[in-house]
Amino acid sequence: MTGQERRAQVLAVAEQEFAVAGLHGVSTETIAHRAGITQAYVFRLFGTKKQLFLACVDAAFERMTLAMLGAGGASGLEALTAMGREYDAMLADRTTLLLQLQGTTAAAAGDPEVRDAVRASFGRLWQAVADTAGLDPVAIKAFLAFGMLLNTGAALELAEVDEGWARQARTRIQPGLFNHITTETNQ
């Protein structure tokens, strides 16, 4: 296997592990074993555990950002509707959603390297949504806020909770909502 192929494979394994367990919740040994290599080689490929973690988080935000940019073409509300569909499709990809969450919480630890990297990723995502939709800042903010709630839902596995509040957390929001937000906040 070439270096690039191996790197991609290790990254894929690491993403799954970090997504559920977080930076300190899984060992490099576990990741290496699942990838079928020795732990020492993981360090050869990625330098430090933190760098591997950040590569995973970055990839997750990048996937989400590209999905949002890919929903462009149409403008304004239509673009937001398309992005909503994209975000909804992302619900199936639990790893991506959880990595955003894990990156965000890891950023709270105060390590500037982690914090700055996650900030930058989040900023790019925000900017992508804002540029693609071109709507009122409040509508963009609302859109991303619902995104954060979906991430929470993924972590708590609300899909399998049969209670009133959990069902309400699951209901798809109507795209028209953001149109009303835009209209009302600009009146």
Added chain:
Amino acid sequence: MTGQERRAQVLAVAEQEFAVAGLHGVSTETIAHRAGITQAYVFRLFGTKKQLFLACVDAAFERMTLAMLGAGGASGLEALTAMGREYDAMLADRTTLLLQLQGTTAAAAGDPEVRDAVRASFGRLWQAVADTAGLDPVAIKAFLAFGMLLNTGAALELAEVDEGWARQARTRIQPGLFNHITTETNQ
């Protein structure tokens, strides 16, 4: 110092540590040392590290829930406005916000004990907001979604970021927004 006093003190220290570093990001030794006792005594007081962590997360959600319930009295939109003020005041209490985030991400690991506890806490918070405001489910959902975004902002320390998107993430949302949401989703 009595057992109860010591318990409360250890809990306070543990909350601060877990809030920034998460369940696996801080050792019981560190917490014990900061509380001025031996590590062994922490286990005598709380049984396991996980139980101590869950006690911290529980306390954070409980504080938030009580703050929301305390904003009641008025009904409907006025209650939501008051709750918004409460949530905004909570921004000063970074520990509480981050513990919600840490609890949520820890729940992703698949441990049923953690997941069920955090689910229950989150459900109680949701129910408290819903009962106090008594508004449309979509408005409640939007309110809590913005809450999740504030938690994210706390983790990334967006308050000190001087970029367009970060400034938009900081802007207070107008309470009237939720009224429009209620009106529009019920039309």
Added chain:
DNA sequence: CAGCTAAGTTAGTAGGTAGTAACTAGAAAC
């Protein structure tokens, strides 16, 4: 003062942790 209880410590176990240095097998290059 004897006995009990509550608060707390000492000293350990058993295993995991990130990270490093030195080595090796095979293929490609000149």
Added chain:
DNA sequence: GTTTCTAGTTACTACCTACTAACTTAGCTG
């Protein structure tokens, strides 16, 4: 046909980890 590069391993260090059992000290009570 030797050299050089690439993918990968072995073997290790130094230390941290949650958790336990047995002991101690001080105050309260009969």
